Amino acid sequence: MSRFATLNFERQVAAPVATLWQAWTAPAARAVWAAPVPSVAVEFLEADTRVGGREVSLCKAEGQPVIRCECGWLELQPGQRSVNHEVVSSEGVARSAALVTADFLPDGVGSRLAVTVQLSSLEGDMEASYRQGFDAGLDNLAGVAGRTMVLERVIRAPRQVVWDAWMNPETLPQWWGPEGFSCRTKRIDLRTGGEWVFDMIGPDGTVFPNHHLYGEVRAEERLGYTLLWGENGPKHADAWAAFEEADGTTTVTLGMVFSTGAEFQQAKGFGAVELGLQTLGKLARFVGAE
Template structure:
């Protein structure tokens, strides 16, 4: 683990432009998580926001995030008292659970400091996975190679830890993406199907938009009440939702979550991901059957669509 990342040194280097420098950097990580989970942790914007800051003293603010070939991600790396570092990432190749390729342009105060081509290769099984990241770096500022190596080393350590507490559920629903999206984002329909078999929802407030919220109780078949609070951080129509799960209204954070929607030959592949706040919470959730219960929830969504059709939308 690299805990000596020095943002001040990187920022100082960014203010000392020099002739171009070139380097090829390689990073490898063995991760105690399934390959499908590692891929989602690497690519899903909600997950990237969890692990991308190399140290707690660095704040990464995402201004734009569009996954997939042709998509772009723009973020600001902020350190108190220092100029912001801007990073623009563009996805060039996208082979799920196999490979991603992207360019990166790093700038400070409007001046480009480096460009890079980043190739990530994935391999693994249902138990463990491996990530190899190759960075072809061209820097215009002294010290960028060292800063890049330290920053990405620390970020990948964070990624490996985040993947160990990430849960990913997927289901192909036999309905068009528009129908699935509209059923999910309908404030009257969502409480009717959300939750595992036998559970019901009691809503206090619901506002399904970016910066909106859903405050509700999940009620188990035996009458046990589980207070929930979802804070919506991102809503991209028919593409994905990002939200934070709280333990009850304004309670402590339970997980950072997302749902994505992909066309699949007229059907819709739904991916539901959650990065739990701690490994202990992840283990506890897995222990009481969160995977099975989450898949039941997606099954209820499909049954609701089949029985209600477009009326829910």
């Protein structure tokens, strides 16, 4: 038995590099694809995706010890490379340590992901488990990236101003939605564990019931939420919004992982990209950036 191994994985992904990068790094997206199989539940205790930040997750399967993974981000070159270290433990015993390097390359209209894992088994032989876990996780990632939609807008306003416009229950309904749409709120509670139950009303009076469930709110940095078709209806996407400030401007990234590929294609078909960009444009106007 060797305590050390170098494992290499590669995937072709039917999504551009920028989208694959978001699926790889955004905590809301990672939570969707991280479980290797449906019988395993992954719970994120911490998620701070920046150099020096860490991620802590628990993998739970019925009848099995809980697996704890602590990840530290060492390098993040958006759309190019990420490097992280991780320690996997169970029942208080460290079982492995690894250095994970992921390289992102354009490949036609899609992309290619190459992952190298330098593994040290601390308790038993972990190579087979790592191969199985990474193979399954990267298959999941490729599927998630293929049904992920990412929108971005640079807003000429400080991050605090943009964040406050988004996270104020009085102002969010005033700008949310595409051009010509308005919001009719039933309940709104913009915090971790909170919700927003509302109707989107189209220019022709058509009512679209919505329900957002907020799983994470990290002040002035990001929020993660689930989109339901109407109050307590079926889920149709996991979403997040991230806010990055530079030189007095704020880059807002809005991401959505649709529940199925069919829903993703349907959303693209009715113009979700254009409508989403209109929404971010209304936010820019609301904070006086246009």
